[in-house]
Amino acid sequence: MHDTAISLVELGAIFFGLGVLGRFAWRIGISPIPLYLLGGLAFGQGGVIPLDGIHEFTELASEIGVVLLLLLLGLEYSAAELVTGLKRSWVSGLIDIVLNAAPGVAIAFLLGWGPVAALAMGGVTVVSSSGIIAKVLSDLGRLGNRETPTILAVLVFEDLTMAVYLPILTAVLAGATLLGGLTTVGIALVSVTVVLVVALRYGRFVSAIVDSPDPEVFLLRVLGVAMLVAGLASELQVSAAVGAFLLGIAISGSTAENATRMLTPLRDLFAALFFVVFGLNTNPAEIPPVLPAAIGLAVISAITKIVTGWFAARRAGVRPLGRARAGAALIARGEFSIVVAGLALASGAVPEQMASLATTYVLLMAIIGPVGARLVEPVVGWLRTLRHRTPKTV
Amino acid sequence: MVNVDVTPLPGIGTRQDFASKAGRRIGVVNHRDGRFDLIVSKVDDPDACTASIPLTPEEAGALANLLGSPQLVAALDEQQRDVTGISTKQLPIGPHSPFDGRTLGDTAMRTRTGVSIVAVVRAGTAHPSPGPEFNLAGGDLLVVVGTSEGLRKAAEILERG
Structure with a gap:
């Protein structure tokens, strides 16, 4: 077979395989992300099937995957929602960031990886997976629950924090000096503010640039603007992902809804490739040594999320069972932990074992999260009967 | 409230x-x-x-009808209590009704049964006093006033034409 034929067959095999994995994942009620990562591990270096010839395509495709992931995330929120969310939930949000960055930062120092890796690992453990959580809440019929707005508010805060965090991380990874770093942070803060103001006041003009009644033209325009903004942001060292996220926020109203509908399949496609490529770049042989660290990190950062959710829901006047549900729902980590780890690894400024630690960690958390959200009610019920019974026996 | x-x-x-x-x-x-x-x-x-x-939006509309229109009928019944032999009923335009997509005038309801169609309820909103040019659609509820015999006939007409 000639080169193109081989590439097509390989890509076809990957996509079909991912399709089978994805179906299986939703069947058993977990997110497909861990299975995509496993798929990547199987294909990659030291894996079952080595892939040649499509490397360049998959690398670029995975970059597009990150841009689309963040663009769609931005499209989900309107600027008004973000601003009210920020006002209402900043206390819970700050607690979330501090509590959940701590385990990641600590493990990086414990493993002797240094401050740069600590900054990256903090990001890996902070951000809950809004994709997994929204799906789980909807599947479990909890969208109407009283604790749900609290959970979503925490997610909104995390995502906004990402818009400031990613540029800082990018700058630090690039080995920026203090002045350079501060400049990037300045640029990031200014652009986030400008985008929020523009989106609030003039969102319809931004939407008008990309909007078109013709679906084909619309798709090309949205994708084109997204890539342009992402590329420009990347050039300004603000990180392509943040550029796409901010663009998503600025696009609003019906344009945002249409864009979401149109881009969701593309996002699923490219994001799947992104997870596979991340898996590809992880050496399966490196996983066993980091397994204890990953399990420890998973347990501790699950507890910190439960504490966060409990606290946030209590502030909203939710009862203990609802607080426990909020905490358990927030455990899931997924796409953004991989985005942060991917960014860090691509720069080469962090040890390579971080890839295997991040992969293992997300594998664990993407499974523990949905399972925990399901089990929290029976577990709390069981704990209660236990507590009621104890006084009698003692 | x-x-x-x-x-x-x-x-x-x-x-x-x-x-x-x-x-x-x-x-x-x-x-x-x-x-x-x-x-x-x-x-x-x-x-x-x-x-x-x-x-779905259609199902939500149907549910709103179920919850919203009995009140309308109850109110109309209240007004007509004094007139003996007259009652109010709501009759649906079913999915197989021949009048789905035709006008109210096409039913020739007054001529054929003697009943009056006083309102059409669609997606939870009542359209009072519809004219003969009013376009009917599947899922509409017609609020009909008349004798019990007329109402029975009207239901049959809406179902079979």
């Missing part, structure tokens, strides 16, 4: 609910894409929902 709480759900839509007299929270989650979830809170845990039933 019932106070409906509107809570934004970032990334999903809004939740609109109220506490009923019986102490249950009842409402809908309004998704961005137009879908609804009907939600009813649990008895022992008011934070959680015992039911969260997905509805």
Whole structure:
């Protein structure tokens, strides 16, 4: 077979395989992300099937995957929602960031990886997976629950924090000096503010640039603007992902809804490739040594999320069972932990074992999260009967 | 007056609910894409929902009709209580009705049965005193006033033509 034929067959095999994995994942009620990562591990270096010839395509495709992931995330929120969310939930949000960055930062120092890796690992453990959580809440019929707005508010805060965090991380990874770093942070803060103001006041003009009644033209325009903004942001060292996220926020109203509908399949496609490529770049042989660290990190950062959710829901006047549900729902980590780890690894400024630690960690958390959200009610019920019974026996 | 709480759900839509007299929270989650979830809170845990039933916009409209229009009929009945032999009924335009997509005039209801169509309820909204040019559609409810014999005939006509 000639080169193109081989590439097509390989890509076809990957996509079909991912399709089978994805179906299986939703069947058993977990997110497909861990299975995509496993798929990547199987294909990659030291894996079952080595892939040649499509490397360049998959690398670029995975970059597009990150841009689309963040663009769609931005499209989900309107600027008004973000601003009210920020006002209402900043206390819970700050607690979330501090509590959940701590385990990641600590493990990086414990493993002797240094401050740069600590900054990256903090990001890996902070951000809950809004994709997994929204799906789980909807599947479990909890969208109407009283604790749900609290959970979503925490997610909104995390995502906004990402818009400031990613540029800082990018700058630090690039080995920026203090002045350079501060400049990037300045640029990031200014652009986030400008985008929020523009989106609030003039969102319809931004939407008008990309909007078109013709679906084909619309798709090309949205994708084109997204890539342009992402590329420009990347050039300004603000990180392509943040550029796409901010663009998503600025696009609003019906344009945002249409864009979401149109881009969701593309996002699923490219994001799947992104997870596979991340898996590809992880050496399966490196996983066993980091397994204890990953399990420890998973347990501790699950507890910190439960504490966060409990606290946030209590502030909203939710009862203990609802607080426990909020905490358990927030455990899931997924796409953004991989985005942060991917960014860090691509720069080469962090040890390579971080890839295997991040992969293992997300594998664990993407499974523990949905399972925990399901089990929290029976577990709390069981704990209660236990507590009621104890006084009698003692 | 019932106070409906509107809570934004970032990334999903809004939740609109109220506490009923019986102490249950009842409402809908309004998704961005137009879908609804009907939600009813649990008895022992008011934070959680015992039911969260997905509805298409059409189904939500039908449910609104079921809940909204009996009041309309009750009100009309009240007014006609003095007139003996006259009652009010609501008759649906079913999915197989020959009048789905035709005008009210096409039914020739007054001439054939003697009943009056006083309102058409569509998607929870009542259109009072519809003219003969009013376009009927499947799912509409006709509020009809007349003798019990006339109402029986009218129901038959709407079903079979």
